[in-house]
Amino acid sequence: MGIKLAVVGATGMVGRKFLEVLEERNLPIDKFYVFASAKSKGSVLKFQGKEYEVEELKEDSFDRGIDIALFSAGASTSLKFAKIAASKGCVVIDNSSAWRMDDTVPLIVPEVNPEDIKWHNGIIANPNCSTIQAVVALKPLDDRFEIKRIVYSTYQAVSGAGMGGYDDLLNGVKGIPQKKFPHPIAYNVLPHIDVFLENGYTKEEMKMINETRKIMHRPDLKITATTVRVPVFYGHSESINVEFNRTFEMSQIFDALKNAPGIVLEDNPSMNKYPMPINAENKDEVFVGRIRRDESVDNGINMWVVADNIRKGAATNAVQIAQLLIK
Numbered sequence: 001m002g003i004k005l006a007v008v009g010a011t012g013m014v015g016r017k018f019l020e021v022l023e024e025r026n027l028p029i030d031k032f033y034v035f036a037s038a039k040s041k042g043s044v045l046k047f048q049g050k051e052y053e054v055e056e057l058k059e060d061s062f063d064r065g066i067d068i069a070l071f072s073a074g075a076s077t078s079l080k081f082a083k084i085a086a087s088k089g090c091v092v093i094d095n096s097s098a099w100r101m102d103d104t105v106p107l108i109v110p111e112v113n114p115e116d117i118k119w120h121n122g123i124i125a126n127p128n129c130s131t132i133q134a135v136v137a138l139k140p141l142d143d144r145f146e147i148k149r150i151v152y153s154t155y156q157a158v159s160g161a162g163m164g165g166y167d168d169l170l171n172g173v174k175g176i177p178q179k180k181f182p183h184p185i186a187y188n189v190l191p192h193i194d195v196f197l198e199n200g201y202t203k204e205e206m207k208m209i210n211e212t213r214k215i216m217h218r219p220d221l222k223i224t225a226t227t228v229r230v231p232v233f234y235g236h237s238e239s240i241n242v243e244f245n246r247t248f249e250m251s252q253i254f255d256a257l258k259n260a261p262g263i264v265l266e267d268n269p270s271m272n273k274y275p276m277p278i279n280a281e282n283k284d285e286v287f288v289g290r291i292r293r294d295e296s297v298d299n300g301i302n303m304w305v306v307a308d309n310i311r312k313g314a315a316t317n318a319v320q321i322a323q324l325l326i327k
């Protein structure tokens with residue numbers, strides 16, 4: 001027997017991708033529901049060859065035995081509706097930032113900490129897109145060489161800001177003023193993702209720092225981050241500088257990454273081969289390359305990590321969590 005599954009925020013950038021990934025992975029779904037805001041009520045979405053009418057999300061939306069709901073409708077919607085859904089016996093997999101740092105909510109990347117699924121109380125959080133791809137690459141290295149410090153510098157696609165971000169770049173190259181970002185993103189680079197906090201960091205930067213610690217079960221890990229929006233539609237790129245407590249040979253670093261789940265090594269400088277967002281688009285793997293020793297410290301490396309932020313960074317990771325749950 002199959003499950004009853006709902007997508008909340010189904011008309012959005014990530015919501016639409018949920019439908020695509022669910023279809024590809026052929027989850028055993030008996031009943032399927034799509035929710036969005038009142039604005040989208042009555043519009044139609046296609047799934048597995050059938051048409052589904054979008055319903056307005058309401059407090060009684062989960063009163064019909066829904067087993068799993070994938071949420072991507074923003075933090076305020078999740079704050080209001082995830083608990084309601086969970087109280088009706090539904091397990092919510094939430095893509096917003098609302099519950100990620102809640103101690104009673106596991107934050108899961110299936111390649112890294114699948115064991116945390118055991119202690120959920122009806123809500124499971126999907127990490128921030130830039131964190132997901134980073135920890136997939138860092139986990140096999142932490143297991144072997146014990147990470148001492150991480151420096152993140154990101155180059156993030158506009159689709160990470162939803163439809164509005166995508167439209168700003170599309171319109172920006174035509175000279176139409178931006179609506180979502182505070183400055184033009186076409187032909188520009190913005191060292192600013194999400195809001196600024198009192199410590200001078202952006203919220204996106206603090207998400208990367210705090211979420212990495214929680215997922216890797218390393219609460220005291222030293223991490224710093226600079227997150228940057230670049231004029232790319234899909235695919236986040238990250239320069240990651242890592243220092244380890246243990247010594248290593250570079251061949252051991254390559255071996256650890258080569259044999260880790262969810263990673264594709266793309267590292268052949270003589271052939272100009274390295275990860276790029278244009279090649280990662282629509283893929284589920286995390287691509288790693290430009291791996292080299294950091295000669296300025298005792299035990300460090302630099303690497304370049306790229307993934308499709310809407311797939312592995314959001315929809316694919318959430319669907320993988322649903323697959324873990326069903327298993």
Ligand code: A2P
Nearest residue numbers: 009010011012013036037039040057073162163
């Ligand atoms: P709608 O399209 O009806 O506004 P994105 O991140 O691409 O902007 O998408 C956000 C998603 O969240 C959309 O599907 C949007 O629906 C949905 N959404 C926004 N606010 C609400 C709300 N209050 N209740 C339900 N869905 C919402």
